[in-house]
Every structure is written in C-alpha cells, then in structure tokens.
Amino acid sequence: MNRLALLILPLAFLFTGCFEILEELYLQKGGKGSYLYSIDMSAMMDESMKEFLQSAGEEGENSLAGVELDSTVYFRDTHAEEIKSLDKPEIFERAFMKMEISDANDRMVIRFGLDFEKIDEIAYFLQNLDQ
Numbered sequence: 001m002n003r004l005a006l007l008i009l010p011l012a013f014l015f016t017g018c019f020e021i022l023e024e025l026y027l028q029k030g031g032k033g034s035y036l037y038s039i040d041m042s043a044m045m046d047e048s049m050k051e052f053l054q055s056a057g058e059e060g061e062n063s064l065a066g067v068e069l070d071s072t073v074y075f076r077d078t079h080a081e082e083i084k085s086l087d088k089p090e091i092f093e094r095a096f097m098k099m100e101i102s103d104a105n106d107r108m109v110i111r112f113g114l115d116f117e118k119i120d121e122i123a124y125f126l127q128n129l130d131q
Helices: 002-014 047-058 080-084 121-128
Strands: 020-027 033-040 068-074 095-102 107-116
Touching: 033 121, 107 121
Parallel strands: none
Antiparallel strands: 020 033, 033 107, 068 095, 095 107
16 A cells, blocks of 8 residues: 555656646526536647657657647537437537647647536536546
C-alpha cells in the first residue's frame, strides 16, 4: 500500500494542471435544459508533446501532428445499435461529442453535451457514457 501511495502522489503533482474540466448547465422553465461537459487538454500541447506527436507521425502511426480538427458527432448517428440496447435510449439520441484539435493553436478540447428533458437524465448520461 505504501509503495502505491509513493507512486501516485508524485504523479498527481506531475499531471496537476494538464486538464481543465468544466461543467455547464443551462436550465429553462419547466425543467428542460442543456448540459455540457468539457475537457480542455490544451496545456498538454507543449513542445514536448509536439515532439512526441511529430515522432509518432514519422513512424507511420496515427499522429496529431499538423492536425486541424473541429468536428461534432451525434451518438444517434454513430452508435445507433448500442443506444437501442440501453434502458433509456431517448437520452443518448439527444447527446453529442464535439472535438476541437489544433496543432497550430495548441488546442485540444473534447466536449460531451446533452439536451435534457429532466435534470436527472444528466446522471444517467454520465453513468452510461462508457457504454
């Protein structure tokens, strides 16, 4: 147990500040609204990361070096069969993921969003996101 703590503690300090997580909740009258969960990994896009991405690109592997991406993916369009197998498929039919990756602007942000009918749908969405 002590060895594990000695390993985790330095890693926690090493990666502090690499991610910025932001949750936004917009409510309307009647209980409807929208939820946005953003993970900003732009702090990781420093010179050492760029060197790593460049070396990965030279080896022929998938690389983010030189990538400029701004894309939105709706779960209903890409994971229709998986959504149908859930208890509440209608929730994921209103969900999306947005990715913004820019090597030139040192930006890497991933957002998950949901337009909800009831606020408790957010908990269901987050609990089942990995499915």
